[in-house]
Amino acid sequence: MKITDSIIRSFRVARTYRENSQKVNCVDYSPNGESAISSSDDDCIVLYDVTEGKHERTLFSKKYGADLIRYTNKDASTVIYSSNKLDDTIRYLSLTDNKYIRYFPGHTARVIALSMSPVDETFISGSLDKTIRIWDLRAPNCQGLTNPLGKPVCAFDPDGLIFAAGVESQAIKLYDLRAFDKGPFASFETRFNRLCDWTGLKFSNDGKQILIATNGGAIRLINAFNGSVLHSFSGYNNSKGIYLEACFTPDSQFVMIGSEDGRIHVWSTESGMKVAVLDGKHPGPINTVQFNPKYMTFASACTNMTFWLPCITD
Numbered sequence: 001m002k003i004t005d006s007i008i009r010s011f012r013v014a015r016t017y018r019e020n021s022q023k024v025n026c027v028d029y030s031p032n033g034e035s036a037i038s039s040s041d042d043d044c045i046v047l048y049d050v051t052e053g054k055h056e057r058t059l060f061s062k063k064y065g066a067d068l069i070r071y072t073n074k075d076a077s078t079v080i081y082s083s084n085k086l087d088d089t090i091r092y093l094s095l096t097d098n099k100y101i102r103y104f105p106g107h108t109a110r111v112i113a114l115s116m117s118p119v120d121e122t123f124i125s126g127s128l129d130k131t132i133r134i135w136d137l138r139a140p141n142c143q144g145l146t147n148p149l150g151k152p153v154c155a156f157d158p159d160g161l162i163f164a165a166g167v168e169s170q171a172i173k174l175y176d177l178r179a180f181d182k183g184p185f186a187s188f189e190t191r192f193n194r195l196c197d198w199t200g201l202k203f204s205n206d207g208k209q210i211l212i213a214t215n216g217g218a219i220r221l222i223n224a225f226n227g228s229v230l231h232s233f234s235g236y237n238n239s240k241g242i243y244l245e246a247c248f249t250p251d252s253q254f255v256m257i258g259s260e261d262g263r264i265h266v267w268s269t270e271s272g273m274k275v276a277v278l279d280g281k282h283p284g285p286i287n288t289v290q291f292n293p294k295y296m297t298f299a300s301a302c303t304n305m306t307f308w309l310p311c312i313t314d
Helices: 005-010 177-182
Strands: 011-017 024-029 035-040 044-049 054-060 069-071 078-081 090-094 099-104 111-116 122-127 132-136 139-146 152-156 162-167 171-176 186-189 198-203 209-214 218-223 229-234 254-258 263-268 274-279 288-291 298-301 305-310
Touching (some): 005 011, 005 274, 024 288, 024 298, 035 069, 078 111, 099 139, 111 198, 122 152, 139 177, 162 177, 171 177, 218 254, 229 263, 254 288
Antiparallel strands (some): 011 305, 044 054, 069 078, 078 090, 090 099, 122 132, 152 162, 162 171, 198 209, 209 218, 254 263, 263 274, 288 298
16 A cells, blocks of 8 residues: 555554553564564563554563664564663663573663664664764674764664764764775765754665654754755654654655654655644653554554554545
C-alpha cells in the first residue's frame, strides 16, 4: 500500500500499552518489522510482537538504566543499548536468554546517539564527551574514534558507507566510514535562527535527505548532498525544551514528530506542507515516534506505548 496524504490522515490508535511507570526514552523496530522494543526511565526494556499485536515480555536493567536502544539483526534476537545510570558503557544484550554478550566501554560521558549499520555488524555512537566512536559487535574495543570538535549526534546513511555528524548544533559533517580518520569529506553550516540544541539526526531511506530534530519548536530537513535547507517544520508544541524524536516514513515522503500536548504532526517532505495532526490521547509529551520499516503501522510513546493503523474506508 502506498502511503498518501489521505492514508496518513486516516491513522487511528489500534492499541495502547501501559507497561511503563516512567517516560519511554526510545523505540526501535526490528529490520523485518515484526518486533518492536522500547527502553524507559523506569529501567525497563519492553518487547512487543507486532504481527500478533501483543506485549511479549519485559526485561530489566535496574543497575545500568536503559536510554537509547537499537536492534542489531533481522531476527530481532539481540540489541545494543546505552545507559543512563552508573556508567557510559554500551551493552550488547541477547533477548533470547537475557544475557549480555559484550560490553563496549570507552565513552566518558552520556551517549546521546546510537546508530546501527544497515549492512553489517558495525555501529557508531556519539557522546557528550565530544567523540564519535566506531564499533564492531564482534570486538569490545573501539574500532575507531573521531573528534568532531563539539557535541555530536550521528547516524549512518542507508547504504552504511557514510555517516553524518551534527556537531554543536550548527554544522553537519559527512564522513566516509572507510576513511573517517582523514576527517569529514563535506561540511555544511546550517544553524537555526532559534536557540535550541540538536537532539537527533536521521537519513531518509532514499539517502537524499537528512532530518535534524531539536529540543525547540522546529525541525529541519536538509539536502544530504549539498546541505541546502529544504524545509523547516514547526507549529507543534515544545515549550519546555523536551527531546522529541522525529522520523521519516519508509518511503521518505513524510516526516513525523510528537509534541508535548500528546499529538503527532506530519508534513510532506516534497511540499513542506503539514498534512495531518493525529491525536493519540497521550497523557504526556510524545518523546518518540517510529514508523515500521515493513508494515503500515507506527508507534508513539510517552509513558504509554501506542501502535497506530490506517482506517481505510471505501
